[in-house]
Amino acid sequence: MTExxxxxxLISNDDGADWPGIxxxxxxxxxxxxxxxxxxxxxQSGMSSSITIKNPLRTTLVKxxxxxxxxxxxxxxxxxxxxxxxxxxxxxxxxxxxxxxNHGQNIGVSTAYSGTVGVALEGAVHKIxxxxxxIDDYNPKGSLLYCLPLVEExxxxxxxxxxxxxxxxxxxxxxxxxxGIKATKTAMGHWxxxxxxxxxxxxxxxxxxxxxxTCDNPDDTTTDFYWLNQGxxxxxxxxxxxxxxxxxxxxxxIIDF
Amino acid sequence: MTExxxxxxLISNDDGADWPGIxxxxxxxxxxxxxxxxxxxxxQSGMSSSITIKNPLRTTLVKxxxxxxxxxxxxxxxxxxxxxxxxxxxxxxxxxxxxxxNHGQNIGVSTAYSGTVGVALEGAVHKIxxxxxxIDDYNPKGSLLYCLPLVEExxxxxxxxxxxxxxxxxxxxxxxxxxGIKATKTAMGHWxxxxxxxxxxxxxxxxxxxxxxTCDNPDDTTTDFYWLNQGxxxxxxxxxxxxxxxxxxxxxxIIDF
Numbered sequence: 142m143t144e145x146x147x148x149x150x151l152i153s154n155d156d157g158a159d160w161p162g163i164x165x166x167x168x169x170x171x172x173x174x175x176x177x178x179x180x181x182x183x184x185q186s187g188m189s190s191s192i193t194i195k196n197p198l199r200t201t202l203v204k205x206x207x208x209x210x211x212x213x214x215x216x217x218x219x220x221x222x223x224x225x226x227x228x229x230x231x232x233x234x235x236x237x238x239x240x241x242x243n244h245g246q247n248i249g250v251s252t253a254y255s256g257t258v259g260v261a262l263e264g265a266v267h268k269i270x271x272x273x274x275x276i277d278d279y280n281p282k283g284s285l286l287y288c289l290p291l292v293e294e295x296x297x298x299x300x301x302x303x304x305x306x307x308x309x310x311x312x313x314x315x316x317x318x319x320x321g322i323k324a325t326k327t328a329m330g331h332w333x334x335x336x337x338x339x340x341x342x343x344x345x346x347x348x349x350x351x352x353x354x355t356c357d358n359p360d361d362t363t364t365d366f367y368w369l370n371q372g373x374x375x376x377x378x379x380x381x382x383x384x385x386x387x388x389x390x391x392x393x394x395i396i397d398f
Numbered sequence: 399m400t401e402x403x404x405x406x407x408l409i410s411n412d413d414g415a416d417w418p419g420i421x422x423x424x425x426x427x428x429x430x431x432x433x434x435x436x437x438x439x440x441x442q443s444g445m446s447s448s449i450t451i452k453n454p455l456r457t458t459l460v461k462x463x464x465x466x467x468x469x470x471x472x473x474x475x476x477x478x479x480x481x482x483x484x485x486x487x488x489x490x491x492x493x494x495x496x497x498x499x500n501h502g503q504n505i506g507v508s509t510a511y512s513g514t515v516g517v518a519l520e521g522a523v524h525k526i527x528x529x530x531x532x533i534d535d536y537n538p539k540g541s542l543l544y545c546l547p548l549v550e551e552x553x554x555x556x557x558x559x560x561x562x563x564x565x566x567x568x569x570x571x572x573x574x575x576x577x578g579i580k581a582t583k584t585a586m587g588h589w590x591x592x593x594x595x596x597x598x599x600x601x602x603x604x605x606x607x608x609x610x611x612t613c614d615n616p617d618d619t620t621t622d623f624y625w626l627n628q629g630x631x632x633x634x635x636x637x638x639x640x641x642x643x644x645x646x647x648x649x650x651x652i653i654d655f
Contacts, residue, residue, distance in 0.1 A: 189446040190510045197604040198593070219511075224605060227592045250523055252640055253447045254476075266507055266588065298652045307586060308642045310649065324649035326641040329564060331523065335484045336455070347454040348481060376653050378645035383509055384583040385565045385637035392567065392581035392633050395555045 147208070148174030148300055151235035151269075153221040154243060155185040155256030156281075158203060158213055162242035165285045166274060169293050170239060173300070175208040177235070179225040182215045186245075188256040190263065191217045198224055218256035222263040237300055238264035241274035242288065244281045246313050248365040248375065249328040249356060258379060261309035265381050270299050271309040273379075277369055278316040288314045291322060291374055307381040313365060315372045322374040328366035330356040404465070405431030405557055408492035408526075410478040411500060412442040412513030413538075415460060415470055419499035422542045423531060426550050427496060430557070432465040434492070436482040439472045443502075445513040447520065448474045455481055475513035479520040494557055495521035498531035499545065501538045503570050505622040505632065506585040506613060515636060518566035522638050527556050528566040534626055535573040545571045548579060548631060564638040570622060571631045579631040585623035587613040 150170045154163045158180035170176045179200070193216045204211040212229050214221045222238065240260035247255040257273045264271025274292060276285060295312060304310060311327075335352035356366045365375040407427045411420045415437035427433045436457070450473045461468040469486055471478045479495065497517035504512040514530045521528025531549060533542060552569060561567060568584075592609035613623045622632040 184452060187449040187451040189448040189516070191446040191448045191513075192444040192511050192607060194444040194607055195441060197596070197606050199602070199604050220607075223589075223592050223607070228595060228605060250638060253519065253523075253638070254449050256448075258640075259446070262510065266510075268588070294655050295652065298655075302648075302652060304652075305642070305645045305648055308645045308648075310652070322653045322655075324646050324653060326643060326646065327639055329639060331525070332480075335480050338485060339454070345456070347456050348485060349454050350449060350451055350477075350480070376649050378642040378649050379640045380642035380645075381507060381510070382584055382586065383515075383636045383640075385562070385635040386583060388562045388565045388635035388637075389581050389583065391559075391562055392635050395552065395559055395561075395567070396579045396581060396633050398551050398555075398579075 148236040149233055150174045150176045151225055151238045152176060152178045153180050153218055153260045154241055155181065155188060155218045157181050157184060158211055161281055162244055162285065165289060166239055166242050166292065169289055171209060173296055177210045177225060177230055179212040179214050179221045179229055181218060181221060182213045185218050185256045187254050188217050188259065189254050190219050190259040193217055193220050200224060200229060218260045219263045222260055226267055235269055237296065238269045238271040242285055243275040244283060245275060245279045246277040246369060247273065247275040247311065248313050248369055249330045252311060252327055252379065258311050261311065262379065262381060265307055265309040268306060270304045272299055273309065273311050276314045276316065287318060291319060308378045311377045311379045312374065313369050314374045315369055319374050320372040322376060323368040325365040325368055325375040325377045326363050327377055328356050328364035329358055330354055405493040406490055407431045407433045407494050407496060408482055409433060409435045409496045410437050410475055410517045411498055412438065412445060412475045414438050414441060415468055418538055419501055419542065422546060423496055423499050423549065426546055428466060430553055434467045434482060434487055436469040436471050436478045436486055438475060438478060439470045442475050442513045444511050445474050445516065446511050447476050447516040450474055450477050457481060457486060475517045476520045479517055483524055492526055494553065495526045495528040499542055500532040501540060502532060502536045503534040503626060504530065504532040504568060505570050505626055506587045509568060509584055509636065515568050518568065519636065519638060522564055522566040525563060527561045529556055530566065530568045533571045544575060548576060565635045568634045568636045569631065570626050572626055572629045576631050577629040579633060580625040582622040582625055582632040582634045583620050584634055585613050585621035586615055587611055
């Protein structure tokens, strides 16, 4: 890729470079700037902010044309961000990092397990304005067309206005027409009956993750859960700092031996 | 395990059930209550809050004596917590969840990648008082004896006083004598030169994760980074809710199309 005054956009996801969501996001991004895609070789759903430590990473340049490089990375979503910034982008720092578009919402407590959000958090660690996009539709062939105008507007606005340091943006779209978009907080919740217990032909137990999710604060009109279920897109600021500052006093009482 | 009025303690880690850190933690815990250990079959360092979605989980009962069950779980650290609560503990809810003791500190931005902390966060999702323990010594044979009195005191105090809902405790010990213990917040920081680039005999690139970590606020006397490096143990409250509430207004300006 040659030097350019267009914005430099890094894109990753947790499903791999050939999935419909990242292809749609890439099409939008290429109208706005030069693009580097670096996505996992294999599905990495539920990989959170995990990193590859005990094995080396390998990368493959899949495509290279003017203003567009595409890499496959045999690692986790966060590995894709790290290796891009350290090795694949020739030392250039992207103006924005985009993740997704993930088929399957990433709201509420599930945000913590999301590789899609993990990508955006890693961008925030590196002080790059970063946005994760997900859609409340688990069918990978489900149409994304109706979201793309909003995706484009959000990218333009984040390029223009930036994001606070240490904060990324977690955007979720409803399945079906979007009534509007709301700034939200992450809803809290819990799962019941998280596993489907089965027995194999040899008589040994095995367990499939499933479960039913219950929002703990369903009537709170400030959450991603509330507005996504009302048919609105949601935009939640998610932070790198995990400290619960309000609990420092309680911790002091715990360690007061 | 029979019913008992002793506290019920669930223990996991990210290194597996036979590692010195979890064995030391288990010895302490068994003096305080009935114990269930459920730890990964294989090393799971850097696995963050990842979960196994596309494959089933398998579990093995490794040991069972009065007041002590030990399971190996072929999954991630968070899987160990979920399967324990859903299948391995007969529906009983632990009074406390402990994670570690991890050889290798989990402070600053690295907290996000930590499977050790991921375990404690999962406990907090399930509204169980949960504590992650790590030591700033990467040698798995490094002595843990000098930490154990503090570990015991912390477990007793958390059993007595609990933790705020949605918050777990991330405890780190220095290598060597402990001067004291401080309630801290997570330091912010970044890595440089994150990969060691090598070329294999076939001429293909591969990359080992390494990197040098720089704390962005080294003089801030309220952080885990500061006090751990002064020889103190640190206790940081870490929360499930990832929302950066202070940035909601900025997000509203981003989505004001």
